[in-house]
Every structure is written in C-alpha cells, then in structure tokens.
Amino acid sequence: MADLVMNLVKGKVRQYTALPGTNDALIVVPLEATGLEADATLKDYDTLAALLAGSTNEQTTLGRKTVTASITENVDDTNDRVDVDMPDIVWAATAGNPVGAVLICYDPDTTGGTDADIVPLVKLDTPFTPDGTEVTISLNAAGFYRAA
Template sequence: MANIVFNIALGRVASLAALPAANDALILVPIETTGIVNDATMRDYDTLSDLLAGASNEQTTMGRKTLASVTVTVNDTNDRVDIDAADVTWTGATGNAISALVICYDPDTTGGTDADLIPLTKHDFAITPDGSDVVATIADFFRASSAA
C-alpha cells in the first residue's frame, strides 16, 4: 500500500489507473537512497521531472518498469476502490541502493518526457541490489475509500 499519495494525484489515482487513453501506462520508478527527500517535500512534486530535479535521484541501473495487469476494482463490501498490478521483477539487479518506488501515470508512451509523467504514489522499498533478482510485490498499491 502507498506510503504517500502525491498532492497532484489526490482523487485521481483510480481514474488514471484505469488507463483511459490509447497509449498510456503506469510506470514504476526506483528512487535512490542517497538524496531522497522526505515525504512532506516529495508529495508536492507535480511531475516526475520536478521530483528528479530536486535532491532525489532515479536509480537508472535497475531501470523503470511498466506495470502489467493493472486492475481497478470497486469493492462494495468494504466501500472502497482497490488498485492492483502484477508483481515486478528486476533480473540480476545492480546499482545504488534504493529506498522507494514511485508509480507514475504516463499519458502517452509513444512520446513525451518526464515532464509528462504524473507521480501518483510513493512506496517505501529499501534494498541494496547485489546482482540477485529483486521482486516488488504489488498488492493493492492504492485504495480509495469513503470517510463517511
């Protein structure tokens, strides 16, 4: 489950996770431990470009991953919406230590830049890659529920 939801995405995550456009996707971005900003600062970034222009760094050796099998499920029993995706594996992961994974919405995978990617959620995920496979279990990465 998400540790923070970016302010830009409040109330929008379920809509964007439904992947409403023809060439859109959810992109998982590993963030290095060194330089990572606190949650209060991070949640104010409106694009991935903004996030990476600050002190936080993308861990590019492992690389970004596109989330597969994204589902948005209305859960009437628990009065919420659950968003899930298939687990992600980095085979033979190497590079700098990471402390977080950020899930971004890419409105057009055929072009654009990091300035087009909208950060949705940040997940604490502390690992030091050592050449072994790394698996991120994506189980209900976001839930929206009524406060009533």
C-alpha cells in the same frame, strides 16, 4: 498499499490506472536511497521531471518498468472503497546504488512524452540493495492503492 499519495492526484489515481489513453502506461521508477527527500516534500511534486530536479535521484541502473496490462480494480461496496492492483515488480540481476523507494507514475504518452508529462501517483517505501540477484517488490495483497 501506497506509503504516500501525491497531492495532485488524491482521488484521481483510479482514473489514471484505468489507462484511458491510446499510448499510456504506468511507469515504475526506482529511487535511490541516498538523497531521497521526505514525504512532505515529495508529495508536492506534480511531474516526474520536477521531482527528479530536487535532491531525489532515480536509480537508473535498474531502469524503469512499464506496466500496460493486468491492472485491476476492486470496487468494495461493503467497505466503501476501491483497491487498485498490478503485477508484482521484478528486476532481474540487479545492480547499482541502493534503492529507498519506487514511484508508480502515469505516463500519458509512452511514444513521445517526457518526464515533464509523467505524473507521479504513489510512492512505495521499498528499500533494497542491488546485489546481482533478482528483486521482487511484492505489492500488498489488496493492491498498491486504496481510495476510501
């Protein structure tokens, strides 16, 4: 499950993960371990551009992952919650600086938007050091986000 849900999207993550737009997607952004700001600071950023303008750096060697399919939601009436999931995140032949976390963001326009248009949804604490091998971030069995 998410280690942090951004303030702007609390209660809206399910709406974004439904990918309601024509050219939208979820974007997974790796963040460097060095300079990673505290959750109390990160949760207040409303755009990816604003977040990256702080002391937090994107780990650009790995590159971003775009997710447009296999996003699922499970409405659990028994436990009064909704879980959202997507495929595990895989980077092959990793390189670059150590990663401290990844962001899952909503990009409303993958054909022409900018980081100022991308909305950070959740942060997953996933520290690893790229060493040339494949890295898989296995999401929680119930998903990466839960609204309860």
